[in-house]
Amino acid sequence: MTPSAGGRLAEEAARIGAEVAGPAADDVDRKARFPIEAVEALRSARLLSVLIPTELGGAGAPVSEVAGAVVGLARHCASTGMVYAMHQMQVACLARHGRSPVLQDYQRAMVERQLLLASATTEVGVGGDIRSSVCAVERRDGRFTLQKTAPVISYGESADAVLATARRSPESPPNDQVLVLCTVPGLALEAISGWDTLGFRGTCSLGFSLTAEGDENQVLDDPFADIASRTMLPISHVLWSAVWLGIATAAVDRARLFVRTEARKNPAVTSPAALRLAELMTVFQQMEALVQGAARTYEDVYDDVETLSGMGFAIAMNGLKVSSSTLVVDIVSKALLICGITGYREDSPYSLGRLLRDAYGAAIMVNNDRIIANNAQMLLVHKGED
Amino acid sequence: MEAQIRQILSEQARLPVDIGDLDDDADLYQAGMTSHASVSVMLALEDAFDIEFPESMLRKGTFESVSAITAALTTLVGAPAE
Numbered sequence: 444m445t446p447s448a449g450g451r452l453a454e455e456a457a458r459i460g461a462e463v464a465g466p467a468a469d470d471v472d473r474k475a476r477f478p479i480e481a482v483e484a485l486r487s488a489r490l491l492s493v494l495i496p497t498e499l500g501g502a503g504a505p506v507s508e509v510a511g512a513v514v515g516l517a518r519h520c521a522s523t524g525m526v527y528a529m530h531q532m533q534v535a536c537l538a539r540h541g542r543s544p545v546l547q548d549y550q551r552a553m554v555e556r557q558l559l560l561a562s563a564t565t566e567v568g569v570g571g572d573i574r575s576s577v578c579a580v581e582r583r584d585g586r587f588t589l590q591k592t593a594p595v596i597s598y599g600e601s602a603d604a605v606l607a608t609a610r611r612s613p614e615s616p617p618n619d620q621v622l623v624l625c626t627v628p629g630l631a632l633e634a635i636s637g638w639d640t641l642g643f644r645g646t647c648s649l650g651f652s653l654t655a656e657g658d659e660n661q662v663l664d665d666p667f668a669d670i671a672s673r674t675m676l677p678i679s680h681v682l683w684s685a686v687w688l689g690i691a692t693a694a695v696d697r698a699r700l701f702v703r704t705e706a707r708k709n710p711a712v713t714s715p716a717a718l719r720l721a722e723l724m725t726v727f728q729q730m731e732a733l734v735q736g737a738a739r740t741y742e743d744v745y746d747d748v749e750t751l752s753g754m755g756f757a758i759a760m761n762g763l764k765v766s767s768s769t770l771v772v773d774i775v776s777k778a779l780l781i782c783g784i785t786g787y788r789e790d791s792p793y794s795l796g797r798l799l800r801d802a803y804g805a806a807i808m809v810n811n812d813r814i815i816a817n818n819a820q821m822l823l824v825h826k827g828e829d
Numbered sequence: 830m831e832a833q834i835r836q837i838l839s840e841q842a843r844l845p846v847d848i849g850d851l852d853d854d855a856d857l858y859q860a861g862m863t864s865h866a867s868v869s870v871m872l873a874l875e876d877a878f879d880i881e882f883p884e885s886m887l888r889k890g891t892f893e894s895v896s897a898i899t900a901a902l903t904t905l906v907g908a909p910a911e
Binding site for chain 1: 845858859860861862863864865868871872875881882883884887888889890
């Protein structure tokens with residue numbers, strides 16, 4: 444695949460969504476198991492390395508295309524879409540902030556072997572604040588060691604490597620953080636908690652005790668504060684929102700199918716469900732415009748460090764997360780009213796149970812209350828001029 | 830001006846170390862100032878010096894050290910009145 448492939452990435456992902464992820468989605472959800480067949484299909488189609496720069500063998504794909512691919516997967520299986528999205532967030536951090544020869548070689552290996560990256564940003568003892576770490580990188584003779592207790596590492600058991608935050612050194616304060624690429628064979632994960640949740644069950648986000656060692660050049664070059672503001676936070680919000688847009692699209696698909704099937708039985712009458720569908724589409728339109736617009740906005744300023752470090756940008760990306768995570772619940776709920784009892788049933792083609800359970804995860808993962816509080820703080824000084 | 834900046838930092842930056850132990854060029858973020866605390870510092874500086882930071886100065890770099898803050902304030906209030 445080349446960067447000029449246009450919509451091919453989104454097309455390929457949509458095909459894998461429909462043919463592989465979708466048919467397995469209910470089983471993945473019921474058993475809370477990793478969507479292995481979909482991830483293998485993404486590997487075969489070489490879609491795991493699309494964000495790696497072309498000079499290292501990747502496709503150097505633009506963020507908006509990756510967001511399109513996420514929507515196409517999540518429309519059929521939200522867990523698959525989420526795994527793909529979270530992997531791409533890590534790839535973006537590595538591709539944009541990993542300049543040492545060791546990290547560049549790893550990116551080449553990722554292209555060749557289609558490796559899957561997971562993330563360990565939260566930690567037991569910091570209360571969900573990713574900008575604060577307890578654990579610290581210890582360096583000796585060109586090697587590093589790290590020990591971290593992570594309440595959540597999504598698909599940790601299936602990943603080839605984990606990007607973990609830690610204090611720069613044992614002497615550093617909690618917010619002086621770095622991001623470390625922890626790779627096998629120097630990586631050991633021991634599960635400390637399970638994953639039996641309402642939704643996103645296929646992400647297998649167990650808690651782990653992480654132990655890692657390796658070349659000290661596996662510590663990413665930029666401070667985590669810069670990685671977070673320029674890459675991790677904006678791309679997370681853009682791609683998470685794409686997952687939720689995929690869920691919303693699936694809900695709309697089902698509502699539309701229901702209304703159309705009803706209308707065929709009685710074509711002369713505009714049913715209440717048809718009116719509700721028309722209303723639903725106006726909300727869906729808002730969400731689609733919001734998510735696609737944010738992806739393009741981020742893409743436009745992708746290399747503009749000044750804008751990316753500005754408060755206006757951070758406030759807007761936080762706003763995207765809060766809005767889209769709220770809209771997805773609204774959209775699935777509206778679709779449920781349209782489909783009525785057939786949507787409420789678990790054994791009908793209009794079933795909305797899994798979508799509704801997945802949708803409720805959106806406001807919880809990085810809680811909207813925390814994001815609103817961050818924006819409240821920034822709005823004390825932000826003038827709204829940029 | 831510098832003494833006043835240091836006073837504000839000691840009250841608002843919530844540093845795990847004594848501000849007196851840091852020289853003018855020491856990185857305050859590496860010393861433990863969080864982005865939340867930097868907003869408090871910013872607001873206290875605006876109040877103390879009766880100025881307003883324009884959007885273009887609301888960057889991490891503006892508040893990263895005592896000398897960076899001094900430089901920013903100097904452009905906003907004119908020559909330092911010490």
